[in-house]
Amino acid sequence: MIKEKVYNIVILNHHANTPDSTGGGRHYDLTKKLSELGHNVTVLASSYDNKKREYRFDEDVKETRYNENFKFVSIKTKPAYTNSVGRFLNYVNYKKKASSYDNYNVNPDVIIASSVHPLAWDAGYKLSRKYNAKFIVEVRDLWPLSMYEDFTGIKKKVVFSYFESLEKKFYNLADAIITTAPYAYEYMEQKYGTDRKKVFHIPHGLDIEEFDKLAGTSEDNLPSELNEVLNDCFCVTYTGALSKSEGLSTFVESAKFLKDHEDIKLVVVGGGPEKTRLNKIIKENKLDNVLMVDSQSKNHIPLILKKSNLLICGLMEREAFKYGISKNKFYEYMAAEKPIIFASNVRGSLITKANAGITIEPDKPEKLKETILHIYNNIDTLGREFAKNGRAYVEEHHTVQIITESFLEVISNSKKQ
Missing domain, CATH: 3.40.50.2000 (Glycogen Phosphorylase B;)
Structure with a gap:
């Protein structure tokens, strides 16, 4: 376990949740373990529950502390959506609000932006530039490849062109790339010439x-x-x-x-x-x-x-x-x-x-x-x-402990571009 340095980490995940909302998840478990090890972690999520079609909180920004090192921030992203257009506009609003959030006790030195949707990468990169922090891209879904069967014709061409441009840009700008899919590095290498040495497979874990x-x-x-x-x-x-x-x-x-x-x-x-x-x-x-x-x-x-x-x-x-x-x-x-x-x-x-x-x-x-x-x-x-x-x-x-150790190794060994 790497313990020599304390990191100030921000994790961007639009759909991150907690046990008191819809049951926690990858980034709640990871953050809890990191915070217990002494690292300062802030999670930036949306307060809109896309399954229930409602907001979890009325506040524009709801900050919840789970311990002195762990803060979970729920941002009221708009609009409340029921279709793909509304969903995309909500994603854009998340990018804008997450990238401008600045209520950190200590300036972050590591930004992890997770692709529940890739607009989080854009917000994460802006934060990394603002605070001169390491920029780590997490790829949980290969956008737009994960939507390959969902579109046809001109609509497919437009959607793929847009999201592929984001992939190309942020895979290149990332100091490290974390993927949950074990062979995602092949896609990145073949399509964008991404350096395999900066791509790391970290699967999901369980408490x-x-x-x-x-x-x-x-x-x-x-x-x-x-x-x-x-x-x-x-x-x-x-x-x-x-x-x-x-x-x-x-x-x-x-x-x-x-x-x-x-x-x-x-x-x-x-x-x-x-x-x-x-x-x-x-x-x-x-x-x-x-x-x-x-x-x-x-x-x-x-x-x-x-x-x-x-x-x-x-x-x-x-x-x-x-x-x-x-x-x-x-x-x-x-x-x-x-x-x-x-x-x-x-x-x-x-x-x-x-x-x-x-x-x-x-x-x-x-x-x-x-x-x-x-x-x-x-x-x-x-x-x-x-x-x-x-x-x-x-x-x-696949315990949370093992997954946390893997994240810390990537954070520690990645070199800021």
């Missing part, structure tokens, strides 16, 4: 102690129907956003081939745009072996995972996935010490690497059924082995 604490809470916190199924059945469970990219229709459709196994239940916990479609599949096929449950508090997810028998995750084919992924869900699943099925062709499956389960091709419900039954029939041998391997892997590679 293991907090996860275990929450996994041990009372089951009375869960909906009665969910609790009953988790207690009485062999549950194959998905938790998270019900989005198209997760390939959840394949999961639900696999239930058609599992009707003869009355003790097996497929459990889907979450909300999102795919909910209507999934309910339609369930209704049309009379799938009484599938339980759909609305989104639960983030604090209840560890308990749900711990009470399940087998965990499922999927990803559709996307252009950006050829450079790998880092998915928070993986680390929660592994920490729960359960076998995992990953239905995806994504490069470098972490589930396979950790030997924490089985990776299969996406969009094949019958193959998924076969894989579920294979683990079901061997749950006390193969299933237990997968479960132990996953837990050991996340403890060794």
